[in-house]
Amino acid sequence: MHTCLRRLAALLLPAALALLCSLVTPPAAAQQATPPAIRVGVVAMPPFAYPDRQGKLTGLGIELWTRVAARLRLDYTLIPISHADIFNALADGRIDVGLGGLVADPKNMKLAHFTQPYMRAGLAIATRPDDRPGILIALARMDTSGVFAFLGLMILCMAGIAVLIWWLERHHNPDHFGGRSVEGIGRSFWWSAVTMTQVGYGDLVPRSLGGRAIALIWMLVSLVLVSVFTGIVTAALTVGQTEGRVRNTADLRGVAIGTSRDSEGAAWLAAQGIGFTAYEDDRAALAAMVTGEVQAVVGLGPELRFFARREFDQAVTVLPHSLSQRWVSFAYRPGLDVGHQIDRTMVETIESEEWERIRTGFLGDNGD
Secondary structure, three states, rough: HHHHHHHHHHHHHHHHHHHHHHHHHHOHHOOOOOOOEEEEEEEOOOOEEEEEEOOOOOOHHHHHHHHOOOOOOOOOEEEEEOOOHHHHHHHHOOOOOOEEEEEEEEHHOOEEEOOOOEEOOOOEEOOOOOOOOHHHHHHHHHHHHOOOHHHHHHHHHHHHHHHHHHHHOOOOHHHHOOHHHHHHHHHHHHHHHHHOOOOOOOOOOOOHHHHHHHHHHHHHHHHHHHHHHHHHHHHOOOOOOOOHOOOOHHHHOOOOEEEEEEHHHHOOOOOHHOOOEEEEHHHHHHHHHHHHHHOEEEEEHHHHHHHHHHHHHHHHOOOOOOOOEEEEEEEEEOOOOOOOHHEEEEEEEOOOOOHHHHHHHHHOOOOO
């Protein structure tokens, strides 16, 4: 009897121990801790990140991050944070990723790592389309378009050729270029102007070999001068019809300029010695321009294009060239395991047609 009990115990004891271990020890999958959610610091800066009417964060940066996180299957939490604090938060590990118009400059690169840039965000000029007739705009811009300077050059050339022809022809052809000096030079100037404009009345003709040689050279030079002058005038008329009163950096001087307070635009204008009026933000500056308080606004290109498209429709035009170059990226804390994966996935995402549609939806066809 005891022998049977001992055999039974020897058989049941291992099974009981195995059952007990299975109850005490969690499964292998349960032993692996769920990775913590990525803490994403968000700086409110349209069009990269801003709250919509329901208070939900949206924007180009948010849309891009959402797609990157989905492709990498990352859990994340969006944390609003100020621009002044975001890089310190990345450096001390309070957040893992930062987005919202962040720029990789030498100072920031000491505190955080950056992905490849996904958008250009240089300073740009916004102005109102000029509704005056194109010819009036063109005439008003003649002094800055080079028309008057080139016209003066043409008159000097005509005068120089006139004196040279008079000096060569006054003895050989006194009927046409003789007489008193004033009369002879006056006829020569008339001949020079007629030759330049290719009218060719034929009332005055050089007869000497030297005079005819100068006449031939002047005909060829006149073709070039008239063609260039026509091009300059045509460009001035075209610009007058398609652009406003401000079209480049030189035009900023002497007109009322608006920009947001304590912004990169304000710093750039101050460095250039250009006076400006500071507003709360670029939206307020654009509103002041629409009402006529200022004639142009200097600010970040994407932000100006976003507000021009969403709030001011056709009342605002953002010029295509940039006053400065800067590129927007994601930032992530040093040591983040998925940092390089985020970088690679972001590049793949912005090369897709879907991203181009998203970008156009926020900024329009002329966005950076």
